[in-house]
Amino acid sequence: MRLHRNLVFAVIDGLHLIFNENKYADKVVEQLLKRDKRWGSRDRGFVAETTYDIVRWKRLYAEIAEVKEPFTRENLWRIFAVWATLKGIKLPDWKQLEGTPSRKIKGRFDEFSKTRKYRESIPDWLDNVGEKELGNDVWTKELHALNEQADVIIRVNTLKTTKIALQDLLMDEGIETLPLKDYPDALQLKERGNIFRTEAFKNGFFEVQDASSQLVADFLDVQPGMRVADTCAGAGGKSLHLASKMDNKGQVIALDIYGNKLKELKRRAKRNGAHNIETREIDSTKVIKKLHDKMDRVLIDAPCSGLGVLRRNPDAKWKLQPEFIENIKSTQQQILNDYSKMVKSGGKLVYATCSILPSENQNQVASFLKSENGKDFKLVKDKKVLASESGFDGFYMALLEKK
Numbered sequence: 001m002r003l004h005r006n007l008v009f010a011v012i013d014g015l016h017l018i019f020n021e022n023k024y025a026d027k028v029v030e031q032l033l034k035r036d037k038r039w040g041s042r043d044r045g046f047v048a049e050t051t052y053d054i055v056r057w058k059r060l061y062a063e064i065a066e067v068k069e070p071f072t073r074e075n076l077w078r079i080f081a082v083w084a085t086l087k088g089i090k091l092p093d094w095k096q097l098e099g100t101p102s103r104k105i106k107g108r109f110d111e112f113s114k115t116r117k118y119r120e121s122i123p124d125w126l127d128n129v130g131e132k133e134l135g136n137d138v139w140t141k142e143l144h145a146l147n148e149q150a151d152v153i154i155r156v157n158t159l160k161t162t163k164i165a166l167q168d169l170l171m172d173e174g175i176e177t178l179p180l181k182d183y184p185d186a187l188q189l190k191e192r193g194n195i196f197r198t199e200a201f202k203n204g205f206f207e208v209q210d211a212s213s214q215l216v217a218d219f220l221d222v223q224p225g226m227r228v229a230d231t232c233a234g235a236g237g238k239s240l241h242l243a244s245k246m247d248n249k250g251q252v253i254a255l256d257i258y259g260n261k262l263k264e265l266k267r268r269a270k271r272n273g274a275h276n277i278e279t280r281e282i283d284s285t286k287v288i289k290k291l292h293d294k295m296d297r298v299l300i301d302a303p304c305s306g307l308g309v310l311r312r313n314p315d316a317k318w319k320l321q322p323e324f325i326e327n328i329k330s331t332q333q334q335i336l337n338d339y340s341k342m343v344k345s346g347g348k349l350v351y352a353t354c355s356i357l358p359s360e361n362q363n364q365v366a367s368f369l370k371s372e373n374g375k376d377f378k379l380v381k382d383k384k385v386l387a388s389e390s391g392f393d394g395f396y397m398a399l400l401e402k403k
């Protein structure tokens with residue numbers, strides 16, 4: 001591989017924004033890719049993947065490069081030189097890369113790779129939390145899997161097309177896909193590409209949604225004609241899936257505390273041809289009270305640490321704080337307590353997170369079941385999805401039934 005100066009400069013600029021200015025990696029990469037219209041898919045791929053790679057391995061590379069935060073530009077170049085050396089890329093004779101100690105870099109890599117927190121690049125406190133909650137063996141495997149690049153998975157919008165028809169359509173646009181056994185609406189892209197530019201996407205024939213996340217709507221066991229509340233709907237990945245499972249019949253009430261996310265949901269619903277979704281911003285407790293004992297199904301796709309989706313959000317490792325995890329656990333318990341009241345007798349509730357920590361998952365459900373409101377519910381089943389076992393995002397989902 002030959003390094004191109006303007007692409008590497010873009011990566012360095014991006015790393016500065018992510019590491020030193022605390023900007024979100026996905027937003028930074030999105031902006032970087034708009035920098036030069038002449039960049040082809042390979043150039044864009046280089047900028048995006050190199051930036052994500054270096055974010056993912058920040059701790060390891062910084063140790064090898066012997067640099068500390070906040071990183072000067074010179075330090076960012078040293079980190080980049082570590083990345084390129086370990087990838088086996090021949091370094092060009094640019095002044096920023098002069099004197100790169102290739103042999104020393106490889107030696108230090110071998111040395112640091114013996115210790116998990118360096119090898120897998122994770123802050124000490126988070127490494128301790130993971131080991132304490134999952135045990136040494138599971139955490140070691142999981143952490144390794146969460147550092148791999150995620151495949152791109154899409155969900156077929158069955159309101160508008162079928163899996164086979166979509167595969168043909170995408171093939172016509174040069175995109176090859178594979179079906180995934182056990183995930184009825186999922187297709188995996190054989191190669192990464194900008195699928196948002198395809199006509200199939202613009203026409204609402206699919207959404208990008210990880211395979212594990214696609215299990216949640218199935219878990220809720222919805223039927224056409226039901227009244228369903230998606231209480232932490234965000235931009236609606238799961239609301240859209242629910243609407244298509246319900247064949248546009250019945251009602252999906254999509255709730256969130258952020259109105260701007262619900263606006264995006266509405267745009268997506270229109271593109272998807274999902275006509276049975278109504279959005280409601282939770283701006284007072286009345287919004288929830290109005291729905292008490294009214295819903296056949298309630299989904300709580302709770303806010304969480306996001307530790308199950310580190311493959312796609314590697315910067316979360318560096319942005320997460322212990323206090324955030326503690327606070328989010330209280331929010332999860334509060335949400336379970338308040339929103340479960342919407343379920344009518346005989347109705348069902350799914351509590352889901354994209355975390356792999358038992359303290360955000362099965363322990364939360366167990367505490368809820370012991371609480372005053374929780375006494376009306378029984379656990380039907382739950383599913384713990386590990387990235388190391390499934391090959392997809394880490395996830396948790398529990399199905400409860402109201403007596």
Ligand SMILES: C[S@@+](CC[C@H](N)C(=O)[O-])C[C@H]1O[C@@H](n2cnc3c(N)ncnc32)[C@H](O)[C@@H]1O
Pocket residue numbers: 231232233234235236237238239255256257258261282301302303304331335
């Ligand atoms: C895991 S995300 C939801 C993802 C979304 N369901 C999807 O499939 O695309 C959690 C959502 O919960 C929302 N949230 C946070 N606190 C909340 C609360 N107290 N009540 C309702 N929603 C909340 C966040 O704004 C965020 O959109």
